[in-house]
Amino acid sequence: xxxxxxxxxxxxxxxxxxxxxxxxxxxxxxxxxxxxxxxxxxxxxxxxxxxxxxxxxxxxxxxxxxxxxxxxxxxxxxxxxxxxxxxxxxxxxxxxxxxxxxxxxxxxxxxxxxxxxxxxxxxxxxxxxxxxxxxxxxxxxxxxxxxxxxxxxxxxxxxxxxxxxxxxxxxxxxxxxxxxxxxxxxxxxxxxxxxxxxxxxxxxxxxxxxxxxxxxxxxxxxxxxxxxxxxxxxxxxxxxxxxxxxxxxxxxxxxxxxxxxxxxxxxxxxxxxxxxxxxxxxxxxxxxxxxxxxxxxxxxxxxxxxxxxxxxxxxxxxxxxxxxxxxxxxxxxxxxxxxxxxxxxxxxxxxxxxxxxxxxxxxxxxxxxxxxxxxxxxxxxxxxxxxxxxxxxxxxxxxxxxxxxxxxxxxxxxxxxxxxxxxxxxxxxxxxxxxxxxxxxxxxxxxxxxxxxxxxxxxxxxxxxxxxxxxxxxxxxxxxxxxxxxxxxxxxxxxxxxxxxxxxxxxxxxxxxxxxxxxxxxxxxxxxxxxxxxxxxxxxxxxxxxxxxxxxxxxxxxxxxxxxxxxxxxxxxxxxxxxxxxxxxxxxxxxxxxxxxxxxxxxxxxxxxxxxxxxxxxxxxxxxxxxxx
Ligand code: MIG
Numbered sequence: 001x002x003x004x005x006x007x008x009x010x011x012x013x014x015x016x017x018x019x020x021x022x023x024x025x026x027x028x029x030x031x032x033x034x035x036x037x038x039x040x041x042x043x044x045x046x047x048x049x050x051x052x053x054x055x056x057x058x059x060x061x062x063x064x065x066x067x068x069x070x071x072x073x074x075x076x077x078x079x080x081x082x083x084x085x086x087x088x089x090x091x092x093x094x095x096x097x098x099x100x101x102x103x104x105x106x107x108x109x110x111x112x113x114x115x116x117x118x119x120x121x122x123x124x125x126x127x128x129x130x131x132x133x134x135x136x137x138x139x140x141x142x143x144x145x146x147x148x149x150x151x152x153x154x155x156x157x158x159x160x161x162x163x164x165x166x167x168x169x170x171x172x173x174x175x176x177x178x179x180x181x182x183x184x185x186x187x188x189x190x191x192x193x194x195x196x197x198x199x200x201x202x203x204x205x206x207x208x209x210x211x212x213x214x215x216x217x218x219x220x221x222x223x224x225x226x227x228x229x230x231x232x233x234x235x236x237x238x239x240x241x242x243x244x245x246x247x248x249x250x251x252x253x254x255x256x257x258x259x260x261x262x263x264x265x266x267x268x269x270x271x272x273x274x275x276x277x278x279x280x281x282x283x284x285x286x287x288x289x290x291x292x293x294x295x296x297x298x299x300x301x302x303x304x305x306x307x308x309x310x311x312x313x314x315x316x317x318x319x320x321x322x323x324x325x326x327x328x329x330x331x332x333x334x335x336x337x338x339x340x341x342x343x344x345x346x347x348x349x350x351x352x353x354x355x356x357x358x359x360x361x362x363x364x365x366x367x368x369x370x371x372x373x374x375x376x377x378x379x380x381x382x383x384x385x386x387x388x389x390x391x392x393x394x395x396x397x398x399x400x401x402x403x404x405x406x407x408x409x410x411x412x413x414x415x416x417x418x419x420x421x422x423x424x425x426x427x428x429x430x431x432x433x434x435x436x437x438x439x440x441x442x443x444x445x446x447x448x449x450x451x452x453x454x455x456x457x458x459x460x461x462x463x464x465x466x467x468x469x470x471x472x473x474x475x476x477x478x479x480x481x482x483x484x485x486x487x488x489x490x491x492x493x494x495x496x497x498x499x500x501x502x503x504x505x506x507x508x509x510x511x512x513x514x515x516x517x518x519x520x521x522x523x524x525x526x527x528x529x530x531x532x533x534x535x536x537x538x539x540x541x542x543x544x545x546x547x548x549x550x551x552x553x554x555x556x557x558x559x560x561x562x563x564x565x566x567x568x569x570x571x572x573x574x575x576x577x578x579x580x581x582x583x584x585x586x587x588x589x590x591x592x593x594x595x596x597x598x599x600x601x602x603x604x605x606x607x608x609x610x611x612x613x614x615x616x617x618x619x620x621x622x623x624x625x626x627x628x629x
Contacts, residue, residue: 002147005129010255013374015101015406017149028131029096037120045092046537047110051085051438052415052431054078056540057525067105068373068402070309070349072417079106082272082307083403083417084446085438097132097140103371136463137528139307141437143283145519149409151441153516155395157227157616159509160189161498163484164475169196170210178226184491187502189615192229202237204244204292218297224455224614229299229397234306234379237269244289248275253282255357263357266312267305274308277378278361278371287386294390301385301395307402312347320347361529376402384410400610405438412442412471420449425462426555436521441512444471454483457557460493463552464599467501468545470512493597496578500599503609506621511546530567539565552592560594561593570602571628582628603628
């Protein structure tokens with residue numbers, strides 16, 4: 001059952017698709033005082049949700065803040081990431097879900113200040129709160145997901161393997177990625193084009209020196225079996241003569257400052273303007289621009305920098321230089337030294353900048369800070385709506401960095417700029433169920449880690465987990481060590497693991513589509529399936545995948561196996577050297593050897609496997625072999 005409690009929301013966020021009448025009764029489970037919602041948690045209560053937020057699947061014991069943030073240095077103590085996913089599921093003496101439909105900053109203190117208290121504090125009391133009850137955790141999620149509408153389903157090839165790197169510059173670089181994977185016999189469906197394909201980082205342009213015949217290149221790569229996936233950034237370069245800027249400026253489609261002039265901000269292209277995605281006409285106009293690339297045969301996109309990430313604004317940059325000048329030539333104390341150093345460190349994504357531009361939404365004019373968390377969602381919606389018209393016959397691959405609930409209907413998300421760290425491998429495992437609860441089924445993390453230098457063993461272990469994630473993309477930052485599956489010498493192991501992904505696609509894609517259509521989770525913590533098993537509640541490093549599989553990834557360096565909790569008798573599936581074997585294993589806690597390069601997982605029933613294929617186009621989805629029958 002769903003109850004709605006309404007507190008004068010100022011804007012329709014678009015998250016909810018069902019019409020529900022607001023209750024006149026006081027909110028259930030919570031007390032509301034001074035604009036803070038409080039709930040006393042029973043000792044054993046677990047709290048799930050919050051989408052891609054850091055820490056465990058059980059979110060208890062920390063404080064989180066929904067405020068979409070470009071945070072490439074996130075760690076265990078990070079409160080805000082790229083998405084704002086305000087759904088919690090409490091499993092204690094009471095069992096209920098709660099969604100705070102609120103477009104800006106909201107804090108979730110889940111036993112951080114007082115271990116038994118959950119407090120939720122929106123910046124002001126203008127929101128809708130939905131309380132969802134039901135007789136099982138899965139049932140509550142299903143009801144919530146019906147409230148927010150069906151999840152995006154990518155094309156089948158979106159389940160292929162993708163290779164990406166910020167630093168591939170020319171079409172030769174891209175073709176070389178294809179050549180290397182072919183030479184190694186490693187299946188590959190997608191190659192991503194990061195910002196260097198553009199002309200001066202201008203959206204919807206292509207650099208003619210790097211890609212003399214872009215359309216011809218896309219065609220050639222398609223003929224070889226590859227989909228090219230270019231990036232689109234939120235901000236539009238401010239440059240007269242660049243039609244996207246000229247038109248956006250003339251029609252008033254950019255966010256404005258207090259005086260009504262275009263707000264100008266520094267991002268990749270230099271001085272830029274921010275499309276006002278909250279204005280339906282501007283949204284439609286920006287979406288139509290994707291045509292420049294779909295006309296060239298592009299069938300997938302990733303939307304970036306849409307928190308929106310701001311490096312600086314015209315105003316904040318000038319203020320920073322003024323401030324630095326006041327220190328020039330003076331002897332600095334330790335404190336004034338730190339102050340001086342931080343002048344530029346604090347320029348990006350500053351409160352002052354977010355406070356100083358405005359949107360024209362149907363409900364009226366809004367300061368950006370009051371609707372901040374909707375920006376990435378509305379950018380993805382703009383693209384999704386347009387792409388349905390530009391490419392009506394087949395789904396377009398689409399995912400975004402920033403998001404709010406509602407964006408799950410438009411596309412997928414990736415979890416942003418992680419690092420080549422073992423703890424980020426574990427984090428990415430733990431992020432999946434939270435995302436799924438909030439409708440984001442097509443998701444995954446940058447395999448191998450975005451920032452920092454990856455090692456061969458980390459990439460192997462990361463891939464061994466990521467063959468189960470719907471979005472499976474190896475991505476890394478410029479100036480980091482190469483981390484393609486072909487970059488570490490002997491490629492056999494990589495070929496076997498990625499090939500296994502393709503063999504699993506019939507099961508994975510089937511389970512995904514079923515989850516999307518039935519409003520279910522593709523990845524679940526064990527306790528969602530084994531509610532009466534207290535041991536299952538504490539498993540933070542295993543997941544159920546679809547209705548049959550359980551995975552227990554290895555995420556520690558220099559280990560050759562791990563302990564696994566089996567909530568019931570299952571069949572162990574092992575891929576070793578490309579060979580697949582099975583053995584029955586009994587319920588309980590056991591240690592399994594998983595030498596580097598082996599993939600081990602568990603099935604509760606017959607598992608269909610396809611024959612190995614070099615890409616999804618060649619995958620035979622009809623003739624399947626069943627193992628563990
Ligand atoms: O400021 O386009 O998260 O995936 O490679 C960095 C360059 C901008 C951030 C994205 C990342 C991408 C990078 N972008």
